[in-house]
Amino acid sequence: MKALSILGVALAVWLPTAKAQVLEVTLSGLEHDNGQVAVAVYADPKTFRKDNQAFATQKASAAKGTVTLVFSDVPAGRYAVLAYHDENDNGELDRRFGMIPTEGYGLSNNPKVIGPPSFEDSAFEVTAGEPARITLQMRY
Numbered sequence: 001m002k003a004l005s006i007l008g009v010a011l012a013v014w015l016p017t018a019k020a021q022v023l024e025v026t027l028s029g030l031e032h033d034n035g036q037v038a039v040a041v042y043a044d045p046k047t048f049r050k051d052n053q054a055f056a057t058q059k060a061s062a063a064k065g066t067v068t069l070v071f072s073d074v075p076a077g078r079y080a081v082l083a084y085h086d087e088n089d090n091g092e093l094d095r096r097f098g099m100i101p102t103e104g105y106g107l108s109n110n111p112k113v114i115g116p117p118s119f120e121d122s123a124f125e126v127t128a129g130e131p132a133r134i135t136l137q138m139r140y
Contacts, residue, residue, distance in 0.1 A: 022131040023071040027083050027106055029138040033062050035089040039069050042080045045119035049082060062087075074132070080122035081108040083136050106136030 025039050040054035047053035058069045062085055084093040085104035094102045107113070111121035126132040 021074045023074045024133045026068045026135045035087040039083040048119040076128040104138040
């Protein structure tokens with residue numbers, strides 16, 4: 001009976017980590033180190049690009065060249081990533097006329113977009129049992 005209890009505790013500790021995936025997002029082409037970079041991971045096409053509706057978000061200090069952020073505990077599934085370089089550190093992607101980004105931004109799959117980007121153009125798979133690594137080319 002004691003052996004079963006120990007086995008139960010061991011499985012309870014091991015199983016959650018066995019299912020957790022890692023998503024590594026690299027932002028490439030950052031022009032300078034002003035401000036921060038912000039990355040949002042979306043799991044639902046209906047919430048893509050909507051404030052405070054991402055599956056996960058992170059911010060980090062900007063650095064000229066590349067910055068990598070690591071998300072842990074990402075279940076296998078379909079995701080899209082949106083990132084921006086918050087150059088003036090005001091917590092939002094600044095836009096001209098409310099539409100055209102005036103700060104650097106990037107999308108998973110690096111699609112060429114005219115108009116608002118879509119989840120479908122940026123979607124990629126995180127598969128069970130292996131880390132996912134993506135690189136977003138920042139556009140200014």
